[in-house]
Amino acid sequence: xxxxxxxxxxxxxxxxxxxxxxxxxxxxxxxxxxxxxxxxxxxxxxxxxxxxxxxxxxxxxxxxxxxxxxxxxxxxxxxxxxxxxxxxxxxxxxxxxxxxxxxxxxxxxxxxxxxxxxxxx
Amino acid sequence: xxxxxxxxxxxxxxxxxxxxxxxxxxxxxxxxxxxxxxxxxxxxxxxxxxxxxxxxxxxxxxxxxxxxxxxxxxxxxxxxxxxxxxxxxxxxxxxxxxxxxxxxxxxxx
Numbered sequence: 001x002x003x004x005x006x007x008x009x010x011x012x013x014x015x016x017x018x019x020x021x022x023x024x025x026x027x028x029x030x031x032x033x034x035x036x037x038x039x040x041x042x043x044x045x046x047x048x049x050x051x052x053x054x055x056x057x058x059x060x061x062x063x064x065x066x067x068x069x070x071x072x073x074x075x076x077x078x079x080x081x082x083x084x085x086x087x088x089x090x091x092x093x094x095x096x097x098x099x100x101x102x103x104x105x106x107x108x109x110x111x112x113x114x115x116x117x118x119x120x121x
Numbered sequence: 122x123x124x125x126x127x128x129x130x131x132x133x134x135x136x137x138x139x140x141x142x143x144x145x146x147x148x149x150x151x152x153x154x155x156x157x158x159x160x161x162x163x164x165x166x167x168x169x170x171x172x173x174x175x176x177x178x179x180x181x182x183x184x185x186x187x188x189x190x191x192x193x194x195x196x197x198x199x200x201x202x203x204x205x206x207x208x209x210x211x212x213x214x215x216x217x218x219x220x221x222x223x224x225x226x227x228x229x230x
Contacts, residue, residue, distance in 0.1 A: 045157075045165065045208055045221040059217045095164055106212025106219045107155050109176055111164035 002026040002110045004096045009115030012086055020115055022079040022096030030054075030074035033099035035108060036081050038092035038117075048094070049081065053102035064090075083117070091119045123147050123211050127222035133230040140196040142225045144209035149189045153213035156185055156194045158205040159224075165208065169194065196227075204229055 008020040020036070036048040049060045049070040058070055069082040079096055093116050097108035124147040134140045144154070156169040167176040169185035172192060182197040196203055209222040 044223050045210070047210075047217070047219045047221075050217065061218065100170070104217065106153075106210075106217055107167065107170045108157075108165070109167045109170075111166070113164055 002098065004098065004110060004112035006094060006096045006112045006115035009094060009117045011118045011120065013121050014087060014119055016086055017082070017084045018086060018117060020081040020083070020094055020096075020117070022112060024077045024079065024096075024098070027098070029072075029077040031102055033057075033102060033104045034072060034079045035097045035099060035104075035106075036070060036079075037095045037097050037108060037111070038090075039095070039114070040089075040092040043092075046092075047106070050099070050104040050106070051079070052104050057104050059104060086117075086119045088119050091117060093117075122218050123150060123214060123220055125209055125211055125220050125222035127207075127209055127225045129225060130223075131226045131228060133228050134199050135230045136201055137198050138230075140199050140203075140227055142194040142196075142207055142209075142227070144187075144192040144194070144222050146190045146192075146211055150211040150213035152188045153211055154185075154187070154192050155210045155212065156183075157208045157210065158203070159208065160202075160205045168207075199227070203227065 003025045033052045035050040067085045071080045093114040095114045096112040098110040100107045152172040154172045157165040159165040173185045206224045
């Protein structure tokens with residue numbers, strides 16, 4: 001059974017940093033691209049960032065480019081999102097999501113339950 | 122940015138009835154269109170990708186159609202577990218600025 005478990009969310013002040021992690025199990029992690037997708041409270045879904053199987057292809061939404069960094073450690077079956085210069089508009093439930101294949105395609109076939117990031121002073 | 126517009130915003134349906142949801146893209150996305158549903162307090166679940174391919178384990182009552190800018194998700198006979206918010210998402214453009222629609226809430230009539 002595919003499982004994705006996110007952690008690392010919490011309350012952070014504007015301008016500060018936070019690192020999210022996602023641990024994967026139930027599939028061969030390094031065979032798949034991975035993503036972060038977020039959902040602000042009561043709002044819709046927004047793709048944040050994606051990384052292919054070997055980290056050679058990485059992409060970001062314009063809203064986070066230059067502030068967020070996605071990475072993965074295939075030996076640890078883990079995905080990360082380093083977030084800097086956090087803003088109020090970054091407040092959301094952050095989901096880790098698996099892609100259909102090794103390359104960044106943009107179809108999210110499994111999702112974690114999310115970790116909540118609250119940005120407030 | 123490609124804007125995805127879903128209609129209606131809310132669809133009131135009785136169990137056993139057919140539900141038809143629409144999604145329009147502001148420019149062509151070919152067949153690079155996915156559908157998800159999300160129940161309260163849960164993560165989204167992939168239903169359809171490639172505009173018409175059902176994801177693993179998705180019941181046959183879900184079907185997708187369309188290409189270019191106009192897409193439809195049909196639920197042939199609504200079950201109680203299908204009441205949820207449905208999102209379409211395009212994954213056509215590169216570099217990726219993949220976008221979701223605002224959602225259609227399917228509620229009990």
